[in-house]
Amino acid sequence: MKKVAIIDDESAGRKLIREYLEDFPDMIIVAEANNGVDAVREINKFKPDLVFMDIQMPGMTGFEVLTRLEELPQIIFSTAYDKYALQAFEVHAIDYLLKPYTKERFKMALSRIPNSDGNSGLAPLTNSLLMDTTDYPERILVQFQKKLVTVAVSDIVWIEAYGDYSKIHAGEEVFVSNYGISILEEKMDPKIFLRVHRSAIINLDQIKSADKYGKGYQLLMKNQEKVMVSRGYKDKLQQFIF
Structure with a gap:
């Protein structure tokens, strides 16, 4: 013992x-x-x-x-x-x-x-x-009101830039992370999370549909929120379109 x-x-x-x-x-x-x-x-x-x-x-x-x-x-x-x-x-x-x-x-x-x-x-x-590790988290700790709570990474729908911080959209809940969006991009599994805008990272598993919008796309996520894919990032998304 x-x-x-x-x-x-x-x-x-x-x-x-x-x-x-x-x-x-x-x-x-x-x-x-x-x-x-x-x-x-x-x-x-x-x-x-x-x-x-x-x-x-x-x-x-x-x-x-x-x-x-x-x-x-x-x-x-x-x-x-x-x-x-x-x-x-x-x-x-x-x-x-x-x-x-x-x-x-x-x-x-x-x-x-x-x-x-x-x-x-x-x-x-x-x-x-x-060591350069590729061990990505299954759960993260994020700010909710005045405390930290655990959020399953698979429940994250998308991540939104929020000044020097980030907003994490998980289902109907929105949490605040002390990390900026670029840092969170490095911490998340790139096979699942895709940067689609300088202000947005999406969970590929949480996309419900995608519509062309101008020179980019508009994504409808499973929580019914809409996320824009900017022209500069659309090529990344197109790699997953067959």
Whole structure:
């Protein structure tokens, strides 16, 4: 059995880790915290073997938490920021999960935990940070009112540019992402999500019909919303028209 603590200031982030851990009955959650101060207290109290640690949190950062622990557990960072990856390596983290991540990526992180002979059988963290991965998320965390909620990627109908942010249309719901549309384009599977306008990305599986509109197209999506395909992007769409 391995004792686990989950440290994340967002309840949705903690919930996702709990759900993924259901596939690992030998992992027992003994503590949770949503800020750095409580994290120090809970980890020092319960002495977990493994800690899933966010980095940007109220009170103190995940790195500051580590400096205040009586015993240093195994650490897997789980964060939305990629700029701390090398610093994570410096504190000997097992892995660095960049949100949003898939269940498969989560399992890979757990596979990196050293076994009894000290080997995990996988490439070092430094290599994983530099690899160009094609592992796309199945679910993402997005802003809804004052909290983060989980949205299945397959439910996303289309993504709309919203200034420096993006609006994610999923069925009848609309969520706000802190990422700009170009960043989301890189994070989504290009076999499913297609940029059709500088302000729009569509889920190919969610197209109901397409009509020619001027020098482009107008798409009717399955949620009955209409999305324009601009002239500069129509060639991409035409690759899927037979």
